[in-house]
Amino acid sequence: MxxxxxxxxxxxxxxxxxxxxxxxxxxxxxxxxxxxxxxxxxxxxxxxxxxxxxxxxxxxxxxxxxxxxxxxxxxxxxxxxxxxxxxxxxxxxxxxxxxxxxxxxxxxxxxxxxxxxxxxxxxxxxxxxxxxxxYTKDKLTFAFSLYYLAIVGHGLSVVSLIISLCIFSYFKSLSCQRISLHKNMFLSFIFNSICTVIWLSAVANNQQLGASNPIGCKILTVLNQYTFGSNYFWMLCEGIYLHTLIIVAVFVGEQKLGWYYVLGWGFPIIPAITHAVARGLFYDDRCWISSDTHLLYIIHGPVHAALLVNLFFLLNIVRVLITKLQVTHSAESNAYMKVVRATLILIPLLGAQFILVPWRPEGRKARAIYEFIMNIFAHFQGLLVAIIFCFYNAEVQACLRRKWAQTKLVWKWTDSYSHYNTNSSGTETSRATVSLELTAPEEDTIIKPGGSVHYRANGQSNGKRCTNGEMDTPRILEATDI
Missing domain, CATH: 4.10.1240.10 (GPCR, family 2, extracellular hormone receptor domain)
Structure with missing residues (x-):
């Protein structure tokens, strides 16, 4: 009453x-x-x-x-x-x-x-x-800086990830299990970025909405927490796949991806719904925006567990890399450079930077620097992943170069065709067709030093376009850019 x-x-x-x-x-x-x-x-x-x-x-x-x-x-x-x-x-x-x-x-x-x-x-x-x-004015200025940093970071991430998905979907030669996992992880990054931008703009930066406390803002908070969890569990899926591929390597065929979909898209629903019910019963603040409650461990606990598992995968993969590189009798400096390169590629994929820098320092300036760095990692991670696993990928670059060469030939043929009458059009078309056939490679891949890869010849896949454990570990990482 x-x-x-x-x-x-x-x-x-x-x-x-x-x-x-x-x-x-x-x-x-x-x-x-x-x-x-x-x-x-x-x-x-x-x-x-x-x-x-x-x-x-x-x-x-x-x-x-x-x-x-x-x-x-x-x-x-x-x-x-x-x-x-x-x-x-x-x-x-x-x-x-x-x-x-x-x-x-x-x-x-x-x-x-x-x-x-x-x-x-x-x-x-x-x-x-x-x-x-x-310190209200200083903190407000810094908070707005982080707000605009988040908007820019997530905006660039969404654009780059959408371009990456278009590239992966357009070139059928890139279709394989590894790319399928990449595409799902990219989708999780896109959903998380969109929900985060909407939540920051409509809820966190809107005092009137927070005061009215509509059910819509709580639903948006739940969606934001679900996409947040899904993001990290797809990172875990990537970690499990890589660890199985490089460390276990007990099968030749393809892995079953159904369990990966359940873990990446399905499991995060459980902590999101559980947190929503607990928040409504025990800490029903406005729009569930407050972080001053231990109920957030319902969301953060599984995420931290996933990151810890991925950290174990990262360390174990690096251990195997060092062992394999020692067997190949490479120069010491070259071996360690490869290990460092592989580690740096794995870190943004597995989200290990949140484990490596877990503690907030004392002091206002040190804490502000820490928050700024961690926000860069958090909000620009999608952009970083798109650069490393799509734009920097040698297979993607080869496909883009071939497509660009073919496009230039078509443009050249079109320009030449416009200067000839209909009597010479047949001859010019034949020349352009011969040029295209001579220019386009028969195999839809590239060969890198130190490793042999199965190819897709003349548009037909032999079923082993993406490595599934039949190559040595260093060659897997080098030939496929993870």
Whole structure:
């Protein structure tokens, strides 16, 4: 009954009479804080709601039974303070005001005589909210920088990934299991980037929407969390495939991709739905935007587990690479350069940078640098993956070069044809056809030093276009660019 909105104001007025606490206007006048726009409906309703909850807490919470002096529970106009022993009580700053940083702390001093500290100038009970605004402008500027960084990063990622998918889909010679996994992972990056941009623009950067708390913004949050999890589980799928291909190598045929689809697209639904149910029952904040809850471990726990497994795969693959390269009797510097190259290629694929740099440093400047670097990794990862696994891929480059050469020949033929009459068109067409046949290679691949690869001849695949374990490990990585 106490939580029905229609009963808030009568009960609130009754609580004011019972507790004899200072109201919002009085407290704001007595405390030396910046001019806060309390006339806004959102801010005033939030404060009244918090005041109502505080008075219920004051009335119904059991009394303090510990021996010794203490300061009584109270409402100071903005926050509710519990019974406190002598010393300094602290809690997070309120979220009512745009220029308050909710991650900072407000303090209230309890004197040794069991009385709350009074300001020397006003002689009224005083809470210290100065820390809430001390770094607000700098943090706001930095937050907007990260916001625009995220928009640009995800925008570039979406464009590059769509181009990559078009390339993989257009050239049939690139069709194989490895490319199929790449395409699904690229799709997960695209969905995650789109949902992240929409969520940042429509929810995180929209105070009015957050205050109205519609069901739509919660659904968008769930979708964003699902695509976030799907992104990392497709990274795990890539890690499992590579580890099986390079380390296990017990089969010659193709792997069954059905389980990869279940793991990449299906499994992330479980933590997303579980988190949504738990959030609605135990921490139903506005648009589920707050990160100040342990319920987020429902989402982050499986992601961290996937990253740890991928880290194991990365280390094991590097171990095998070092062993294989030692057997080939390559020069030491060349061997280590290959290992470093393979490792650097695997890191963005498997998301290992989030494991290698897990700890936030202390200090504002160090933390700001850390956040900036981690945001670059997070928001530009799709672009980095597209560059490494599509644009930098030797097979893709060979296909694009052949297509460009054929296109130039067609343009040349068209331009030449326009200068001849119909009597010479047959001769010119024959010449262009012969030139195309002589220029286009019979085999739809390239041969790299140190490794033999099965080819697709004259458009017909022999079924082994993508390596499936029949080559040595270093040659797999070198010939296919992972």
């Amino acid at each position: 106490w939580r029905i909105p229609a009963l808030w104001l009568p009960v609130l007025l009754l609580a004011v009479e019972v507790c004899h606490c200072e109201d919002v206007g009085t407290m704001l006048a007595s405390e030396e804080v910046p001019n806060i726009p309390l006339s806004t409906t959102v801010t005033r309703s939030q404060i009244l709601s918090a005041q109502f909850e505080c008075y219920l807490k004051i009335i119904y919470d059991p009394p303090r039974n510990e021996a010794g002096t203490f300061c009584n529970r109270t409402w100071d106009g903005w926050l509710c303070w519990d019974d406190s022993a002598p010393g300094t009580a602290m809690q997070l700053c309120p979220v009512y005001f745009q220029d308050f940083d909710p991650s900072e702390k407000a303090t209230k001093v309890c004197n040794s005589d069991g009385q709350w500290f009074r300001h020397p100038e006003s002689s009224r009970i005083w809470s210290n909210y100065t820390q809430c605004q001390m």
